[in-house]
Amino acid sequence: MFYSKLGLTTIKENPSDAEIISHQLMLRAGLIRKLSAGLYTWMPIGLRVLRKVENIVREEMNNAGAQELLMPAVQPSSLWEESGRWNEYGSLLLRIKDRHNRDYCFGPTHEEVITDIARKELRSHKQLPLNFYQIQTKFRDEIRPRFGVMRAREFLMKDAYSFHLDQDSLEQGYNLMHETYSKAFERMGLEFRVVDADSGEIGGNRSQEFHVIADSGEDAIAYCDEENYAANIELTPTLKSQAKIVKSKKRKEKKHTPNTKDIASLCKLLKVEPKDTVKTLLLKGEKKPIAVVLRGDHQLNIIKAAKISGISLPVTMADEKEIKKSTGYDFGYIGPIDLGLEIYYDHAVAEMPSLICGANEKDYHFVDANFSDDLGNPDTIDLRNAEVGDPSPNGRGKLSVARGIEVGHIFQLGTKYSQALKASVQDDSGKDVPLSMGCYGIGISRIVAAAIEQNHDESGIIWPENIAPYKVIIIPINMHKSKKVETAALDLYEFLKNQNIEVLFDDRKIRPGIQFADAELIGIPIRIVISEKGITNNQIEFRSRISQDSEMLSREEAIKRIIS
RNA sequence: CGGGGCGUAGCGCAGUCUGGUAGCGCACCACAAUGGGGUUGUGGGGGUCGUGAGUUCAAAUCUCGCCGCCCCGACCA
Numbered sequence: 001m002f003y004s005k006l007g008l009t010t011i012k013e014n015p016s017d018a019e020i021i022s023h024q025l026m027l028r029a030g031l032i033r034k035l036s037a038g039l040y041t042w043m044p045i046g047l048r049v050l051r052k053v054e055n056i057v058r059e060e061m062n063n064a065g066a067q068e069l070l071m072p073a074v075q076p077s078s079l080w081e082e083s084g085r086w087n088e089y090g091s092l093l094l095r096i097k098d099r100h101n102r103d104y105c106f107g108p109t110h111e112e113v114i115t116d117i118a119r120k121e122l123r124s125h126k127q128l129p130l131n132f133y134q135i136q137t138k139f140r141d142e143i144r145p146r147f148g149v150m151r152a153r154e155f156l157m158k159d160a161y162s163f164h165l166d167q168d169s170l171e172q173g174y175n176l177m178h179e180t181y182s183k184a185f186e187r188m189g190l191e192f193r194v195v196d197a198d199s200g201e202i203g204g205n206r207s208q209e210f211h212v213i214a215d216s217g218e219d220a221i222a223y224c225d226e227e228n229y230a231a232n233i234e235l236t237p238t239l240k241s242q243a244k245i246v247k248s249k250k251r252k253e254k255k256h257t258p259n260t261k262d263i264a265s266l267c268k269l270l271k272v273e274p275k276d277t278v279k280t281l282l283l284k285g286e287k288k289p290i291a292v293v294l295r296g297d298h299q300l301n302i303i304k305a306a307k308i309s310g311i312s313l314p315v316t317m318a319d320e321k322e323i324k325k326s327t328g329y330d331f332g333y334i335g336p337i338d339l340g341l342e343i344y345y346d347h348a349v350a351e352m353p354s355l356i357c358g359a360n361e362k363d364y365h366f367v368d369a370n371f372s373d374d375l376g377n378p379d380t381i382d383l384r385n386a387e388v389g390d391p392s393p394n395g396r397g398k399l400s401v402a403r404g405i406e407v408g409h410i411f412q413l414g415t416k417y418s419q420a421l422k423a424s425v426q427d428d429s430g431k432d433v434p435l436s437m438g439c440y441g442i443g444i445s446r447i448v449a450a451a452i453e454q455n456h457d458e459s460g461i462i463w464p465e466n467i468a469p470y471k472v473i474i475i476p477i478n479m480h481k482s483k484k485v486e487t488a489a490l491d492l493y494e495f496l497k498n499q500n501i502e503v504l505f506d507d508r509k510i511r512p513g514i515q516f517a518d519a520e521l522i523g524i525p526i527r528i529v530i531s532e533k534g535i536t537n538n539q540i541e542f543r544s545r546i547s548q549d550s551e552m553l554s555r556e557e558a559i560k561r562i563i564s
Numbered sequence: 565c566g567g568g569g570c571g572u573a574g575c576g577c578a579g580u581c582u583g584g585u586a587g588c589g590c591a592c593c594a595c596a597a598u599g600g601g602g603u604u605g606u607g608g609g610g611g612u613c614g615u616g617a618g619u620u621c622a623a624a625u626c627u628c629g630c631c632g633c634c635c636c637g638a639c640c641a
Contacts, residue, residue, distance in 0.1 A: 012590065012602070013576050017634050027575095037633065091565090143565080146634090262640050279641060291641095299639050317638055334641050358641065385639090477600055513601035531600065541600095 001470070003506040006044055010518050020216045022452035023148030025461050029522045031448070038145030038153030045522060046448070048469035050156065053188060053447050054135055056466065057158050060184040064176055066131035066160055071113045073137055077103035079112040083420045094141045094153075106139040111417050111439060114161040118435055119423035125165045125433070128425065129173050133160035135444065149445045150405070151218070156445040162438040165427060167414075170436040174206070174412050177440045181210055181408050184442070189464025190451060193404060195221050196231035207411040210442075211404025214453035219406055222399045224392035233401065234303050236386035237393045240347045248354035250368040258363045261332025263296045266365060270356065273297070277356040278349055280334045282318040282326070282341070286310050289318040289326050291343040293336050293357075298348060298384040305383060308344055333358040335366060337374055345375070346383040405450040406443070413437040461523030462545050470504040472496060472562055473524040475515045477531035479507070489530040492540070492555065501562060520545065526562055 011028045018024040026032045031046030042050055058068065074096070080086035086093075086105075094106040107113070114132060122128070135158045145153050162173040178194070185192045190212050197209040209232060211221055223230035260266035263274050277296035282289040283305060290311055294300055302315045320331040327340060335358030336343050349355065354368045371377060390399045418424065418435040427433045448467075455462045465471065474496075476489035489505070496503045504524060506515050519527050529541035529550075539552040542561055553561065 009574080009591080011575060016570095016576070019635085034633095144635090144637095264640095279639085281638080281641065283638095294639090297639095302638075315638085317640080320641090323641075330641090332641050475600095481599075511599070511601085511603070513603080516601050518602090529600075533600085 001504050003504060003508055006504075008043070008045060008522075010521055018148065020147050020150070020453070021456055022150065022216075022449040025452055025456060025521070026148055026449065029461060032149060034148075038142060038151070040149055040152060040154075042445075045469045049448050049451075049463070049467055050445060052467040052469075053451075054156070054158070054444050056187050057184050057442055057444065058135065060180050060187070061131075061133050061158070061160065063183075064131070064180040066133045066162075066180075068134060069132050070134050070136060071107070071110050071117075073107055073139075074104050075107045075110075075113055077105065079116055079421075080105060083112050083115075083417060085112070092140045092142065094139050107136075108138055108140040109441075110134070110136070110159055111161070111413070111437075112421065115417040115421045115423050115435075115437070118161075118163055118418070118437075119421055122163065122423070122425050122435065125425050125427050128435075129162060129164045129169050131160055131162040131173060131177075133158060133440075147216075148449060150449040152445065155443065158442040158444055160440040162440070164436040164438070165425065165433060167436060170412055170414070170438055174410060174438050177410050177438065178208065181410065181440070181442065185210060185212075185407070188447065188451065188467050189455075190407075190447075191454060192407070193221060193223065193230050193402070195223070195404070196235055197409065205412045205414055207409065209404075209406050210408030210410075212407050212447070212450040212454055213402055213404050214450060215403055216453050217403035217405040219404050221402050221404045222386045222390075223402065224394065224397045224399055226392070226397035229392050229394045231393075233386055234301065236390075236399065238347060238382050238384055238386050239391055239393065239395075240380065241351045243351070245351055245371075246353055247370060247372065248368060250354060252366050252369040252374050254359050254361075254364055255367050256363060257365045260363075260365065266356070267296075270365075270367065272356060276352070276354075278336070278352070280336055280339070280343075280358060282323055282334065283308075284312040284316045284318050284322070285342070286312055288341055289322060291334075291336065291339055291341045292346070292383055293343060293349055294346045294384055295348045295352065296356075298346065298387075301383060301385045304381075308381075310342070327360070329358075329360045330362040333360060333362055333364060335360050335369075337366065337369065343378070344383060345378055345380045347380045348384065350377075350380045405446065405453065407447050407450050408440075408442045410440045411438060413439050456523075459517070460521035463523040463525060465525050468502075468523065468525050470502045470524050472501060472526045472528060473504045473506060473519045473522075474528045474530065475506045475512070475519060477512050477529060480509050482532050484535050485530055485532055488535055488540075492528065492530065492559075495559070496562065499559075499563060528558060528562075 008030045010030050014024045015027050018027055030043050032040045032042055034040055077086055092108055096104050138157045139154050142153050145151055164170040164173055192210050192212050195209050197207045220233040222233045222236040257269055260269050263277055267274055274296035278293050279296050281292050281300055305315045306313055323331050350371050354370055356365055356367045357369055359366050386399055388401045392399050414436055415434040418437055424432045424434045452461050474489055474493055476485045479486045493503055493505045525545050527543045534540050540558050541550050542553050542558045543550045
């Protein structure tokens with residue numbers, strides 16, 4: 001392809017609204033252009049990358065025996081009402097009406113549609129197992145779309161759904177997808193990790209996420225290398241300490257602590273660390289608020305809190321007014337002693353030799369309170385987020401934390417949708433059995449951004465070879481001045497094209513500096529420079545985007561290196 | 565949704581407080597010089613100042629409405 005035909009414009013300055021590197025580089029390199037919040041046009045170069053990713057996924061899915069189909073992007077409300085998600089899914093669902101005022105949505109996912117297909121098409125266990133997939137544009141009306149295509153509203157996703165007679169078969173199908181995903185991400189040249197995950201609103205049993213490791217990732221992953229344990233931090237259990245607790249001999253004492261509504265100011269006043277304090281959080285409950293008590297430096301884990309019986313979902317903090325109303329006490333000075341509400345304690349609170357807590361009296365805290373003497377040594381539960389250095393849940397080694405970008409998610413759904421939508425087959429005894437289902441997603445468009453997050457330098461993108469828009473870029477130096485350069489460059493271009501090498505030819509009449517800078521920004525893996533000087537010596541310059549080393553090679557050697 | 569910010573040329577911004585000919589850098593076009601790392605000079609094209617109403621002799625600038633975009637949002641008890 002000739003560069004001049006791409007309609008490509010690169011940008012030297014960073015657009016002001018791009019926060020993360022992949023978003024900046026995608027805009028600067030002309031891969032995408034924004035139409036509106038969370039809506040992007042894929043420009044020719046960007047689309048080439050998108051298609052590469054898509055095709056790797058498609059090939060691996062096909063290899064695994066999955067069947068591609070294509071479902072409508074727009075779906076009738078009736079199916080969603082049947083599954084119960086028309087209300088459950090909330091405002092992520094983009095609802096639209098047709099001319100007859102009938103309700104539709106732009107599909108954020110396709111469990112309902114595929115289950116509808118299954119119930120209409122599948123009659124016998126002999127048709128199972130099956131895996132259908134599609135690569136389709138989805139729309140989720142995100143609260144806050146951001147980071148370009150990373151969290152866009154409209155995005156391209158591969159979603160697959162498998163159907164099984166029983167759990168055993170589902171597990172086989174699930175494991176096959178696990179393998180398939182690993183192969184696909186390996187082919188894309190991405191460093192990734194598979195982690196245990198929450199199945200969220202899709203529902204179901206087992207679920208794992210595939211994360212591309214990158215500092216800008218939205219999810220924190222806790223992992224233990226010793227035992228190959230990895231889980232989304234939201235889901236990582238924290239353990240009750242087995243160590244013997246040395247309890248402080250001091251007796252609790254009430255201290256005057258004005259203007260210390262938060263942990264930071266309390267610590268400053270008393271000259272202590274947050275880990276010496278506890279915080280008492282009031283969460284909305286079905287009847288009265290429910291108190292949870294955590295060490296001052298720990299963070300409440302919402303998923304864990306959601307399991308407390310009687311709690312209102314989604315988990316929300318009670319506000320100042322509600323606190324006053326339900327306890328009679330003041331915001332900022334709530335503590336577990338004589339609170340008069342149901343209280344849940346995190347494991348770590350029991351391990352504190354003494355603790356500092358609100359005294360349920362404005363401007364007063366207790367210091368040197370004691371878990372057994374003053375709180376009555378209650379049972380504790382797991383309520384907090386795991387942290388770096390916590391013991392690994394498998395009992396061996398300590399946890400580290402990395403950030404990751406979720407690019408794939410596999411679920412064992414079980415029979416949630418097949419029961420709701422009455423999709424069943426007859427087993428070999430003639431009995432109707434609801435289908436066991438798995439579902440498996442890959443964020444195709446997000447992968448493009450994730451790949452950039454993981455592969456870039458100051459000059460621009462460094463594409464892994466298998467997803468690069470072009471493999472080679474030929475840069476002739478001052479071609480318009482030198483017939484020799486033009487002939488040699490075009491000759492090599494034609495040759496490589498005939499070898500089915502994806503090659504970009506920079507035919508622009510501009511200074512070499514700009515050509516080099518653009519080639520690096522766009523991230524083409526191999527750069528070939530053809531110049532008057534080189535031709536005289538029978539040499540051309542070969543340079544890899546990764547190593548940045550230039551080598552002068554003969555035409556034959558260069559071709560060999562490109563093709564290999 | 566709550567809080568904050570922004571909307572002026574393709575991009576990045578100044579001008580708004582204090583109303584009076586719409587500017588700068590990059591990009592773009594032409595010419596010339598230069599010719600292996602975003603070169604230089606000269607000349608040029610391009611803007612309903614987000615939008616609607618109001619105030620005024622006069623509005624990018626003041627007032628009100630609307631729209632759009634961006635950032636932050638349990639971690640406070």
